[in-house]
Amino acid sequence: MKGFRPGRPFWVVVVLMALLVVTACAVTAVGVGGAGPAGAAAQRPSQAAAAGSGPAWKDVMLALASLGSALVAGAALLVSMWNTDRTIAMTEASSRAQRQRETNRAELARLEALVATFHVPYLVLARANNNMAQDLRDRFADPGYRLLLSLFRPGWLASLSRGDRTLVREICATGMRLRTFIEERAGGTDPGLADHLARASTHFRILWLAYRRRLGDDPAPFARYVYPHQLDIALQADLGRIEKRIAQLRAEPETAHPAMPALVIPSGAALDSWPNPPRL
Numbered sequence: 001m002k003g004f005r006p007g008r009p010f011w012v013v014v015v016l017m018a019l020l021v022v023t024a025c026a027v028t029a030v031g032v033g034g035a036g037p038a039g040a041a042a043q044r045p046s047q048a049a050a051a052g053s054g055p056a057w058k059d060v061m062l063a064l065a066s067l068g069s070a071l072v073a074g075a076a077l078l079v080s081m082w083n084t085d086r087t088i089a090m091t092e093a094s095s096r097a098q099r100q101r102e103t104n105r106a107e108l109a110r111l112e113a114l115v116a117t118f119h120v121p122y123l124v125l126a127r128a129n130n131n132m133a134q135d136l137r138d139r140f141a142d143p144g145y146r147l148l149l150s151l152f153r154p155g156w157l158a159s160l161s162r163g164d165r166t167l168v169r170e171i172c173a174t175g176m177r178l179r180t181f182i183e184e185r186a187g188g189t190d191p192g193l194a195d196h197l198a199r200a201s202t203h204f205r206i207l208w209l210a211y212r213r214r215l216g217d218d219p220a221p222f223a224r225y226v227y228p229h230q231l232d233i234a235l236q237a238d239l240g241r242i243e244k245r246i247a248q249l250r251a252e253p254e255t256a257h258p259a260m261p262a263l264v265i266p267s268g269a270a271l272d273s274w275p276n277p278p279r280l
Contacts, residue, residue, distance in 0.1 A: 110188065152210060
């Protein structure tokens with residue numbers, strides 16, 4: 001039992017029952033006190049007439065006065081209990097709200113930092129790099145063109161104009177910057193993005209090695225290392241999920257929210273299978 005609560009009158013009933021018991025005892029005592037003289041009066045009528053009923057009424061008045069004092073004391077006790085319990089309840093509610101505010105504030109800061117240090121910078125840099133890559137693709141007017149595969153062809157890079165060679169160098173160097181973003185800043189992302197980020201990181205590394213002519217002249221073994229465009233879709237879905245959570249935390253800072261739902265990879269962002277040969 002945690003004490004008196006408004007709307008839970010257990011202790012009120014207890015106190016009233018106690019007062020009723022006190023009253024019954026007082027009235028019984030008065031009745032018993034009056035029965036003695038009455039019995040004596042039956043034996044000594046002359047003494048009963050002299051005694052009268054005055055003392056019995058006096059005892060009743062004293063009992064009623066005692067009962068009134070007990071009622072006042074009981075009411076004061078109930079008010080004190082209610083005030084104390086109300087104060088405790090308000091203090092506990094305030095403490096819970098403060099703890100929840102701190103919990104929500106910490107989660108909000110973590111999510112805002114993740115968006116500011118990874119999602120937005122990565123998407124901006126990746127789109128800038130994609131702009132250069134698409135511009136280069138448009139210049140060649142070849143639907144089957146892939147930068148990664150073209151880098152394996154002997155003499156291809158040297159055959160380009162100076163401006164195009166510069167674009168290729170910038171695209172490959174920016175890819176390495178994106179790889180650094182993934183390695184250093186993606187630790188707080190949803191685990192559902194791990195495979196997508198790993199594919200992108202691998203692509204950027206292979207692209208750089210091909211640019212440096214470290215992988216030979218045969219592109220066939222490296223055809224699967226093209227950039228996973230599914231990552232951009234998955235990142236957008238994750239960013240939308242985080243922004244929705246941020247809005248919820250800002251709108252209801254004292255509410256105990258359920259855990260943020262895990263990322264659901266959109267159907268259009270599913271990765272192609274990757275070789276996983278059995279080990280002996």
